[in-house]
Amino acid sequence: MESTMKEMRGGASVLDMDPKSTVGGGVEDVYGEDCATEDQLVTPWTYSVASGYSLLRDPHHNKGLAFTEAERDSHYLRGLLPPAVVTQQLQEKKLMSSIRKYQVPLQKYMAMMELQERNERLFYKLLIDNVEELLPVVYTPTVGEACQKYGSIFRRPQGLYISLKEKGKILDVLKNWPERSIQVIVVTDGERILGLGDLGCQGMGIPVGKLSLYTALGGVRPSACLPVTIDVGTNNEELLKNEFYIGLRQRRATGQEYADLLHEFMTAVKQNYGEKVLIQFEDFANHNAFTLLAKYGTTHLVFNDDIQGTASVVLAGVVAALKLIGGSLADHTFLFLGAGEAGTGIAELIALEMSKQTKAPVEETRKKIWLVDSKGLIVSSRKESLQHFKKPWAHEHEPVKDLLGAVKAIKPTVLIGSSGVGRTFTKEIIETLSSFNEKPLIMALSNPTSQSECTAEEAYTWSRGRAIFASGSPFDPFEYNGKVFVPGQANNAYIFPGFGLGLVISGAIRVHDDMLLAASEALAKQVSEENYDKGLIYPPFSNIRKISANIAANVAAKAYELGVATRLPRPANLVKYAESCMYSPLYRTYR
Incomplete structure (x- = not known):
């Protein structure tokens, strides 16, 4: 193999692969790219890449000043780089x-x-x-x-x-x-x-x-x-x-x-x-x-992040928040501002999880969830004029024109914004919500920050420091009455990378709602006591690869259980297997 790279100047170089990289057994590869994410029959020990000037212009293999002296000689890089050799760190x-x-x-x-x-x-x-x-x-x-x-x-x-x-x-x-x-x-x-x-x-x-x-x-x-x-x-x-x-x-x-x-x-x-x-x-x-x-x-194996990913991450936040606000999912009443793909997607997944927990039909559990769109509360008298995806949420109630009226009439314990319209959770709305809730859960999910239904500062100030708050875009920590509140971020990035990895490592051929519930469950379990003490309902992003591996394992387990996984046999330890399949950004050694 060594001779391949010196056949012609500017020709192919040989990149070392780790000899432990074996097929089929899920053996950890020191570079993190196990056969599950390679998806090929043979993992070669070496493969050819460009050398010389072309190598420095190839983003997949370029290491810049991190090329060693030996690599510079082998790959015709002498003179093409300044003399310093530095580490990736x-x-x-x-x-x-x-x-x-x-x-x-x-x-x-x-x-x-x-x-x-x-x-x-x-x-x-x-x-x-x-x-x-x-x-x-x-x-x-x-x-x-x-x-x-x-x-x-x-x-x-x-x-x-x-x-x-x-x-x-x-x-x-x-x-x-x-x-x-x-x-x-x-x-x-x-x-x-x-x-x-x-x-x-x-x-x-x-x-x-x-x-x-x-x-x-x-x-x-x-x-x-x-x-x-x-x-x-x-x-x-x-x-x-x-x-x-x-x-x-x-x-x-x-x-x-x-x-x-x-x-x-x-x-x-x-x-x-x-x-x-x-x-x-x-x-x-x-x-x-x-x-x-x-x-x-x-x-096809399809997933809509705006409908399903958002739903999964919000459900995880709600489930985690129950530790702070008390009760089970079915004990709470939900009110949404926004009845588009995000709002109805979240509502449906919450209803599904509630149905799973209580064994009640999903048609029943939907009645704990109310939606407000641009024309007011979605009620049964509006059913004829509603788009098909809003119809399941048209419950029996007299018409209510706006969100404030809906908050007063429905008395929700959880208020969720997915409207795409900024500053719609007004002072009066948050004060009204806080008047009948000891710890109201407020989720202002619209992105970017300018479209958020309210800011963290507004939620904490207007609820007098009692709200549990999460948003779609990041907000800085806020101090109120001597206490520092750290707002949670209901970011889809918690869910979709681990969810996708779970589908890849199991070789899934279809996405099922139960996989979304499995992803939410895995995320909610990653919230620690220390996070709860700060009022957080999501774990810190610094642990995201560990979180993703746990989500991937839960999603893959569900794929095997539902019979839609094709990568057989099922690995014994799915969390370890998910971790072994993850790409590592560390530089590879060139011969």
Whole structure:
């Protein structure tokens, strides 16, 4: 093998693989990329990569100044690098120092994206080691601004762009992607990016950001991840007039034209990558999100993070909060502001868990959950005019016009915001809620921060320090009457990376609601007494890889139990197996 790399200058180099990396047994690989995330029949001991100048321009294998003297000789790097040889730790220290100097979050985002394009392993090392600091930079809230300005900051394309121009050729487009073994695809059509609306082709920032979290937090190999944007046009007039817009300059395609393009995409993905590839729908508008999930849920491995991921993370927070507010799930009354895909998705999962615990039919447990939309409380007299996904929540009650009226009439113990409209939990609403609850649970979930239904400071101040609070975007700790409150973040990043890893390591071919309940249960169990003492209902992100491994194990166990797992036999210890499958950002040794 050694001779391969010296056959020609600038030709192939050989990258060492760990000889312990065996097939089938789940033996831990020191690099963390076990056969479960490789998904191939033979794990080679070596494989070829570019050398010389090309190696330094290859983000997957470039190590910059961390190439050793011997590696510089073997791989024709002499003179192409300054003489210093540094460790990955020192590179990390230098880069974190540089990123912290930027005052503007978007500059930090751009610095991280440039690093990802230059040195992939160092990018993930930074993100894993500094997850609490960098998560808001590579994901919400900063990714929202990045999408709004994507046309202006666009440098090198990431992911696959599939537009109406590619109709009839989508399978060929997928074959243009250099990686053959894809395990997770995150796809958006850009119509409902966070709470920011239709950003068209510029929504690509979301799949790119989500997949970097699949790797950093869930340990799925970067080469197994594929970000996709389906461009069917945009109804955003500002973008259509913007000279820097990178997408199709036309109004959105709808109806049959839209359905046909999506169907061709879904068929091509299965044909090219097989039955076990996870397709995560991201930031589709309500009318398409529910339709796509229902249509492909029985034929593909599909997951909608806005409907199912949000539901799972919120249910985990509610279950954990019961330790602080008392009672069982069925003892509480829930009121939602927002009846879109997030609100109805959360409500349905809470009703399912309540049904599982009480053995009552889900039609009964739904009656403990009330939803308010833009027209007021959803009640049975409105049933005829409601969209199909709102109908199960139309209960018997006289009409109520607004949220304050609903709070007074329903007297909820839990108030959840998924409206996408900022500052809708007013002082009067929170004071009213606190008047009949010793410890009201308030979850203001809309992203980014500007769209949050209330701030942490408002929730704690207006409830006189009694509220248990969690939000979708991060808020700083707040001191009230001498006590420091640490707001929880109901961030989907707790759930989807571990959930996806669980599907991959079990070789699942379908997603089932019971898997979402299993993920919530695993997350809620990770909240410690120390976290509860601070009023937290979510564990700290610093432990996210441990949390993801536990979620993956619980989800995989459910996949085996339901008979939808294909990776047999089932590993004896699923938590250890999940950990052994996780990608590690440590540099590899070159011969």
